[in-house]
Amino acid sequence: MSTAIDNIVNQPYTAGFHTEIETDSVARGLSEDVIRTISSKKNEPEWLLEFRLKAYQHWLTMTEPKWPNVTYPKIDFQDIIYYSAPKSKVTKKSMDEVDPELLKTFEKLGIPMNERAALAGVAVDVVFDSVSVTTTYKEKLAEYGIIFCSFSEAVRDHPDLIKRYLGSVVPYTDNFYSALNSAVFTDGSFCYIPKGVKCPMDLSTYFRINTQDSGQFERTLIVAEEGSQVCYLEGCTAPQFDTNQLHAAVVELIALDDADIKYSTVQNWYAGDENGVGGIFNFVTKRGLCKGKNSKISWTQVETGSAVTWKYPSCILLGDNSVGEFYSVALTNHMQQADTGTKMFHIGKNTRSRIISKGISAGKSNNSYRGLVKVSPKAEGARNYSQCDSMLIGDLCGANTFPYIEVANKSAMVEHEASTSKIGEEQLFYFLSRGIDSEEAVSMIINGFVRDVFMHLPMEFAVEATKLLGLKLEGSVG
Amino acid sequence: MIIKNAETILSVQNLVASIDDTQILKGFDITVKAGEIHAIMGPNGSGKSTFSKVLAGHPSYTVDNGTLEFKGQSLMDLEPNERAKLGIFLGFQYPVEVPGVTNGSFLRLAYNTVQGARGKDELDPLEFDDFIQSKLTLLGMDASFLERSLNEGFSGGEKKRNEILQMSILEPTLAILDETDSGLDIDALRVVANGVNTLHGENDAVVLVTHYQRLLNYIEPDFIHVVDGGRVIKTGDKSLAHELESRGYEWVLEENRSRAA
Numbered sequence: 001m002s003t004a005i006d007n008i009v010n011q012p013y014t015a016g017f018h019t020e021i022e023t024d025s026v027a028r029g030l031s032e033d034v035i036r037t038i039s040s041k042k043n044e045p046e047w048l049l050e051f052r053l054k055a056y057q058h059w060l061t062m063t064e065p066k067w068p069n070v071t072y073p074k075i076d077f078q079d080i081i082y083y084s085a086p087k088s089k090v091t092k093k094s095m096d097e098v099d100p101e102l103l104k105t106f107e108k109l110g111i112p113m114n115e116r117a118a119l120a121g122v123a124v125d126v127v128f129d130s131v132s133v134t135t136t137y138k139e140k141l142a143e144y145g146i147i148f149c150s151f152s153e154a155v156r157d158h159p160d161l162i163k164r165y166l167g168s169v170v171p172y173t174d175n176f177y178s179a180l181n182s183a184v185f186t187d188g189s190f191c192y193i194p195k196g197v198k199c200p201m202d203l204s205t206y207f208r209i210n211t212q213d214s215g216q217f218e219r220t221l222i223v224a225e226e227g228s229q230v231c232y233l234e235g236c237t238a239p240q241f242d243t244n245q246l247h248a249a250v251v252e253l254i255a256l257d258d259a260d261i262k263y264s265t266v267q268n269w270y271a272g273d274e275n276g277v278g279g280i281f282n283f284v285t286k287r288g289l290c291k292g293k294n295s296k297i298s299w300t301q302v303e304t305g306s307a308v309t310w311k312y313p314s315c316i317l318l319g320d321n322s323v324g325e326f327y328s329v330a331l332t333n334h335m336q337q338a339d340t341g342t343k344m345f346h347i348g349k350n351t352r353s354r355i356i357s358k359g360i361s362a363g364k365s366n367n368s369y370r371g372l373v374k375v376s377p378k379a380e381g382a383r384n385y386s387q388c389d390s391m392l393i394g395d396l397c398g399a400n401t402f403p404y405i406e407v408a409n410k411s412a413m414v415e416h417e418a419s420t421s422k423i424g425e426e427q428l429f430y431f432l433s434r435g436i437d438s439e440e441a442v443s444m445i446i447n448g449f450v451r452d453v454f455m456h457l458p459m460e461f462a463v464e465a466t467k468l469l470g471l472k473l474e475g476s477v478g
Numbered sequence: 479m480i481i482k483n484a485e486t487i488l489s490v491q492n493l494v495a496s497i498d499d500t501q502i503l504k505g506f507d508i509t510v511k512a513g514e515i516h517a518i519m520g521p522n523g524s525g526k527s528t529f530s531k532v533l534a535g536h537p538s539y540t541v542d543n544g545t546l547e548f549k550g551q552s553l554m555d556l557e558p559n560e561r562a563k564l565g566i567f568l569g570f571q572y573p574v575e576v577p578g579v580t581n582g583s584f585l586r587l588a589y590n591t592v593q594g595a596r597g598k599d600e601l602d603p604l605e606f607d608d609f610i611q612s613k614l615t616l617l618g619m620d621a622s623f624l625e626r627s628l629n630e631g632f633s634g635g636e637k638k639r640n641e642i643l644q645m646s647i648l649e650p651t652l653a654i655l656d657e658t659d660s661g662l663d664i665d666a667l668r669v670v671a672n673g674v675n676t677l678h679g680e681n682d683a684v685v686l687v688t689h690y691q692r693l694l695n696y697i698e699p700d701f702i703h704v705v706d707g708g709r710v711i712k713t714g715d716k717s718l719a720h721e722l723e724s725r726g727y728e729w730v731l732e733e734n735r736s737r738a739a
Contacts, residue, residue, distance in 0.1 A: 421577065425537055430574045432558035433534050434588035434644060435595065448578025
């Protein structure tokens with residue numbers, strides 16, 4: 001395969017550095033004691049400890065899912081550190097109190113923790129290993145009645161909301177990793193948009209795993225009240241270690257009548273080296289509930305990192321006329337494996353869903369789309385359109401599509417289209433023979449391939465994602 | 479047109495080239511001067527398409543021997559895009575489809591890249607739009623062509639027209655058109671031929687690679703070369719094309735065999 005393609009898909013991982021910072025960790029392994037320790041470190045109320053312990057008991061009865069089209073060494077759940085936090089962590093009132101090492105870390109990653117230096121109008125919650133270290137623009141958002149804070153603060157300051165919604169979309173019984181997360185989750189982001197409010201800025205959480213052998217188990221909970229709107233962004237990176245780290249997050253979204261949640265992820269966890277050593281296991285449960293009528297939840301994800309990805313952002317379309325969308329680009333290279341897709345459950349009348357999935361496989365990687373479209377008997381007039389395209393770069397990688405369609409209402413309309421293409425010598429030669437150099441050719445081809453998805457990303461994120469894929473926009477000098 | 483003392487655009491001598499260790503070109507010779515139109519004809523598998531790809535620099539082929547010069551400059555060490563910037567254009571027999579990349583943005587990038595190499599100004603999207611209108615008209619193409627994904631879902635005729643459209647904006651000094659007539663109905667053939675005739679002038683040269691004489695009714699060549707076994711075995715004027723049309727290739731091949739014996 002040509003060196004141009006290699007150069008483009010083999011961009012070095014620039015987020016792979018490790019920050020030397022004193023941490024407060026619990027000993028390796030998982031037990032009731034560990035869970036009690038985590039809970040007491042976080043000064044949690046009794047009901048939350050109970051929730052954790054119930055989840056833990058349930059988890060003990062479960063086994064890891066074997067159906068994804070991925071292989072990886074057995075995870076030793078007793079060899080993981082379940083809690084690791086930068087020391088001297090008290091709730092920070094201002095940025096000046098944040099550890100300068102942390103500030104430097106996030107500066108290096110291009111994440112502004114300082115509001116003055118912040119990206120135009122994006123509020124950021126920053127999660128470092130197990131805890132949220134800061135949230136920007138909190139006061140400004142509070143003027144609109146918007147709550148945007150770390151999960152721990154939400155438990156302390158808004159217990160009623162958390163009690164009401166925690167586990168309401170992804171119960172701890174849902175699957176092996178959601179049970180594990182419910183038992184040991186340490187932090188994450190909480191976001192509440194009151195009735196009729198259009199969030200004036202994009203909200204964003206940035207996740208960073210720093211400690212070797214620590215797992216990251218965060219929860220994100222977003223509640224959009226009647227007629228509200230929010231655009232939420234999530235980014236993630238980790239240092240380069242030769243051991244695997246587990247990331248098992250749970251994200252729950254709730255959209256009430258006429259509410260609109262747009263959730264975008266650019267996932268750039270460390271993917272391991274070209275021989276498949278190291279990298280993150282990204283086993284995440286993301287689900288949105290379109291509870292109210294005319295509500296809408298839209299997932300956009302750009303998955304470039306992780307050694308193994310296992311992730312299906314889904315929508316439960318309960319409210320009549322509600323809309324679910326899933327736009328995904330998954331790039332795998334070297335020995336990476338991804339089994340990702342979505343589930344759309346049509347329950348309400350006239351519910352609509354749209355799935356656009358673009359898989360790019362390079363190296364010896366394996367990239368699978370797995371999706372379920374389920375139309376319940378009562379979902380009169382449900383509509384789904386799915387399009388799953390795969391692009392192969394080279395001869396050693398694989399792409400698979402596993403679409404599942406279950407329709408129990410005869411008025412439903414479900415469409416599925418799939419294609420597989422290959423960037424080969426012929427395509428490249430065509431561009432070259434018109435004077436275009438190979439780097440520009442590859443970026444143009446990949447850029448064209450992902451266009452339908454990238455147009456759904458917020459502007460700054462689209463730029464970031466384009467860079468991440470090693471793409472250069474048309475007209476830029478190769 | 480044959481012009482006295484015209485500049486030599488292409489000089490190929492004893493060109494030997496192979497793919498996957500199989501020799502396809504076995505001593506190919508051709509000289510093309512400014513203003514001329516050459517037709518390379520021959521039976522399937524004779525090496526005529528290989529010649530066009532080697533000339534454009536296709537990476538699957540290796541040149542084992544011989545010389546390949548464009549305006550006196552050796553092309554041997556040049557990448558395909560460098561050759562394109564010098565003014566060499568290959569019209570593809572099977573143009574590739576590229577989903578999501580609009581035809582318009584591809585054309586503009588190609589145009590600006592080649593213009594840049596010639597030290598000329600690049601055009602922004604609006605300027606390019608104006609520029610390309612006349613070219614579209616020449617080839618009877620609708621502006622909606624620019625919005626469509628590059629060659630995706632194009633009919634055979636649309637793909638070939640799109641090739642000539644690219645030729646029209648890149649203004650090559652040497653255009654090699656590989657089986658541009660294949661898969662075209664008579665109307666499309668006329669449009670394509672008219673395009674080539676309009677674009678061709680005294681400072682550039684055209685090499686048509688074709689299996690059939692049909693195209694040559696619309697684009698009149700100055701020279702015809704019959705290729706077999708990876709080399710030119712007979713060269714003549716346009717009357718040779720008619721003879722091939724009525725008598726087939728066999729007599730030329732036979733003539734060549736008896737000469738070799």
